[in-house]
Amino acid sequence: MDNSSSSSYTPPRVWSGIKDNGGRFASINRPTAGPTHDKELPVGRHPLQLYSLGTPNGVKVTVMLEELLAAGHTGAEYDAWLIRIQDGDQFGSGFVSVNPNSKIPALVDRSGPTPVRVFESGAILMYLAEKFGAFLPLDGPKRAECLSWLFWQMGSAPFLGGGFGHFYAYAPTKIEYAIDRYAMEVKRQLDVLDRRLAESPYLAGDEYTVADMAV
Numbered sequence: 098m099d100n101s102s103s104s105s106y107t108p109p110r111v112w113s114g115i116k117d118n119g120g121r122f123a124s125i126n127r128p129t130a131g132p133t134h135d136k137e138l139p140v141g142r143h144p145l146q147l148y149s150l151g152t153p154n155g156v157k158v159t160v161m162l163e164e165l166l167a168a169g170h171t172g173a174e175y176d177a178w179l180i181r182i183q184d185g186d187q188f189g190s191g192f193v194s195v196n197p198n199s200k201i202p203a204l205v206d207r208s209g210p211t212p213v214r215v216f217e218s219g220a221i222l223m224y225l226a227e228k229f230g231a232f233l234p235l236d237g238p239k240r241a242e243c244l245s246w247l248f249w250q251m252g253s254a255p256f257l258g259g260g261f262g263h264f265y266a267y268a269p270t271k272i273e274y275a276i277d278r279y280a281m282e283v284k285r286q287l288d289v290l291d292r293r294l295a296e297s298p299y300l301a302g303d304e305y306t307v308a309d310m311a312v
């Protein structure tokens with residue numbers, strides 16, 4: 098069946114921008130990157146500075162930091178700064194210099210002579226795991242399995258949040274095709290997870306790792 102024939106919308110040959118669509122993300126959506134205003138980021142007294150928010154992507158890093166602290170890694174002490182994405186904090190100049198992609202979470206490691214910025218939750222989890230030698234196996238095959246599941250999560254999550262969640266909950270119009278497509282894909286991904294966890298206690302094998310934290 099040709100679904101496009103039932104649509105009242107004809108895409109333009111050259112896309113030139115959206116009108117205010119009243120959607121929940123109307124104040125966030127824009128087709129360009131870079132800062133919209135000057136605003137420095139606060140810096141606290143701990144070695145690690147976390148700029149984040151309690152969203153599923155944000156909490157991955159907080160879970161990792163808390164697990165490191167619970168395991169006795171005192172170097173993982175951090176200051177957590179709230180980035181209010183609905184208010185556009187992610188487009189401030191200070192935040193953009195830490196994450197040019199304007200998304201939380203972002204981390205600055207100030208424990209060495211030069212601050213190190215890290216963005217993308219998966220990259221932050223790996224960076225911390227390598228820095229502290231924890232929650233990421235060193236052994237080749239186990240490490241490969243762990244990274245495979247970690248990157249599976251990174252690649253899959255946009256279908257859940259940006260795809261299913263967006264069209265099901267946030268889009269100002271309900272589009273059956275989009276909801277069906279993403280619901281199906283999210284169900285399939287959850288089945289991948291169910292099958293893996295039926296054969297293994299943790300995603301990467303017998304140890305709890307950053308892959309489990311990400312998921």
Ligand SMILES: N[C@@H](CCC(=O)N[C@@H](CS)C(=O)NCC(=O)O)C(=O)O
Nearest residue numbers: 125152154182200201202217218219
């Ligand atoms: N791939 C990124 C995704 C991060 C992401 O999508 N963050 C959302 C909140 S969960 C955000 O900052 N959105 C703000 C925006 O899109 O302007 C990661 O894993 O860190």
